[in-house]
Amino acid sequence: MNEQTSVPNDLDSFWMPFTASRWFKANPRLIAKAKGIHYTTVDGHEVIDGTGGLWCCNAGHGVDRITKAIQDQAARLDFAHSFNQGHPIAFQAASRMVDLADGFDHVFFTNSGSEAVDTALKIALAYHQARGEGQRRILVGRAKAYHGINFGGLSVGGLGLNKGQFGTLYPSAQHMRHTDLPENRFSHGQPEHGAHLADDLQAICDAQGAHTIAAVIAEPVFGAGGVYPPPKGYLERLREICDANGILLIFDEVITGFGRLGTPFASQYFGVKPDMFTAAKGMTNATVPMGGVFTTAAVRDAFLQGPETMPDLFHGYTYSGHPLACAATIATMDVYRDEGIFENCAAMAPVWQDMLHQFDNAPGVHDVRNLGLMGAVHLEQKGAVGDAGRAAYEALWDKGLSVRPAGDSLAMSPPLTLTESEIGQIGDILASVLKP
Ligand SMILES: Cc1ncc(COP(=O)(O)O)c(C=O)c1O
Numbered sequence: 485m486n487e488q489t490s491v492p493n494d495l496d497s498f499w500m501p502f503t504a505s506r507w508f509k510a511n512p513r514l515i516a517k518a519k520g521i522h523y524t525t526v527d528g529h530e531v532i533d534g535t536g537g538l539w540c541c542n543a544g545h546g547v548d549r550i551t552k553a554i555q556d557q558a559a560r561l562d563f564a565h566s567f568n569q570g571h572p573i574a575f576q577a578a579s580r581m582v583d584l585a586d587g588f589d590h591v592f593f594t595n596s597g598s599e600a601v602d603t604a605l606k607i608a609l610a611y612h613q614a615r616g617e618g619q620r621r622i623l624v625g626r627a628k629a630y631h632g633i634n635f636g637g638l639s640v641g642g643l644g645l646n647k648g649q650f651g652t653l654y655p656s657a658q659h660m661r662h663t664d665l666p667e668n669r670f671s672h673g674q675p676e677h678g679a680h681l682a683d684d685l686q687a688i689c690d691a692q693g694a695h696t697i698a699a700v701i702a703e704p705v706f707g708a709g710g711v712y713p714p715p716k717g718y719l720e721r722l723r724e725i726c727d728a729n730g731i732l733l734i735f736d737e738v739i740t741g742f743g744r745l746g747t748p749f750a751s752q753y754f755g756v757k758p759d760m761f762t763a764a765k766g767m768t769n770a771t772v773p774m775g776g777v778f779t780t781a782a783v784r785d786a787f788l789q790g791p792e793t794m795p796d797l798f799h800g801y802t803y804s805g806h807p808l809a810c811a812a813t814i815a816t817m818d819v820y821r822d823e824g825i826f827e828n829c830a831a832m833a834p835v836w837q838d839m840l841h842q843f844d845n846a847p848g849v850h851d852v853r854n855l856g857l858m859g860a861v862h863l864e865q866k867g868a869v870g871d872a873g874r875a876a877y878e879a880l881w882d883k884g885l886s887v888r889p890a891g892d893s894l895a896m897s898p899p900l901t902l903t904e905s906e907i908g909q910i911g912d913i914l915a916s917v918l919k920p
Pocket residue numbers: 539595596597598599601630631632633703707708736737738739764765
């Protein structure tokens with residue numbers, strides 16, 4: 485028996501992440517292999533991967549150059565740590581990272597987006613302390629935000645269901661409102677209304693004392709919360725308020741990084757530069773876990789004031805800069821560059837937008853949102869929140885399209901290799917369920 489192409493056991497030993505295990509086991513969707521934009525299940529059902537893994541397989545699946553680079557690296561140097569010693573490929577990978585990010589000079593490697601977020605929040609706290617402003621302890625996030633599932637990211641996150649099981653988290657977290665306004669429904673790309681919602685940060689400054697606020701973190705485009713592009717002028721206003729009050733601005737680019745909007749990072753797309761940003765996922769095309777925090781020289785240099793033998797930052801992971809992940813990163817960047825993956829995203833974004841907005845008037849559709857090659861069809865609630873989303877997800881899977889239900893929004897973030905005809909196929913499958 486080939487255990488990878490059949491149901492291997494009673495599926496009970498693996499406690500699955502973010503999964504209703506009894507519901508899953510009633511009708512398990514088990515994927516045996518993947519190539520390009522397609523998954524094939526253990527029973528031979530072919531499904532278009534409409535979510536690019538989980539917003540991470542930007543170059544599609546099974547990219548031979550990346551596979552080969554990982555194999556070669558495993559044979560050459562499988563592992564060496566980076567605590568007061570190093571290995572060349574981590575430095576090479578870091579150079580490739582900062583080359584993509586104008587104005588950012590350093591990257592701190594992690595193994596995931598959640599670790600990148602918690603690392604960025606800790607850097608923000610320690611940065612202020614290093615500069616004699618250790619009273620800056622408040623971290624600001626937003627309602628509907630997803631910043632992973634570690635303690636810091638959950639604290640600044642704004643999805644109550646993810647937090648409710650865990651009680652008090654980081655005690656000094658504050659939240660701004662989200663930017664989901666009824667008047668923005670069915671916007672094409674960035675909505676017109678809502679720049680004023682950035683003033684919530686000023687209100688927090690006024691209520692708490694601006695001198696106590698360390699950082700604000702924002703996804704440039706809300707992702708897991710349901711794909712909400714920022715209102716025009718919103719991110720610019722956030723930057724202004726941070727500058728006026730000595731607050732660090734962190735963008736969480738875990739899903740917008742590596743071309744999702746057609747530029748390497750969303751900050752470049754919007755023309756708003758944060759002080760730090762997180763990335764992960766597309767960093768290795770999801771082949772080996774890898775994330776990172778990008779900082780400006782101004783942020784990192786604040787840590788170089790102590791004795792030369794003292795670590796700059798008392799923080800790091802055994803696998804920070806893992807050789808296999810670094811090999812995967814370098815090969816992934818080569819593929820993105822040589823195959824024009826980001827450029828393809830920019831070219832396909834208008835086609836994607838038109839495809840999605842054909843559902844604006846479909847029965848049971850509450851909203852449609854899009855930017856770059858990300859988007860969501862938001863269904864009207866039927867029964868409990870999430871019931872309509874789950875039903876549509878199941879129907880779409882059966883018809884050959886995988887989407888990600890976020891409540892009643894069907895979130896999509898396909899591989900950035902998508903062609904016009906593949907967008908057409910996705911549109912046809914969506915139509916077969918949404919406009920039968
Ligand atoms: C914006 C954002 N931040 C952080 C994370 C967490 O990343 P990971 O699942 O790799 O820990 C995610 C995951 O989707 C994300 O969308």
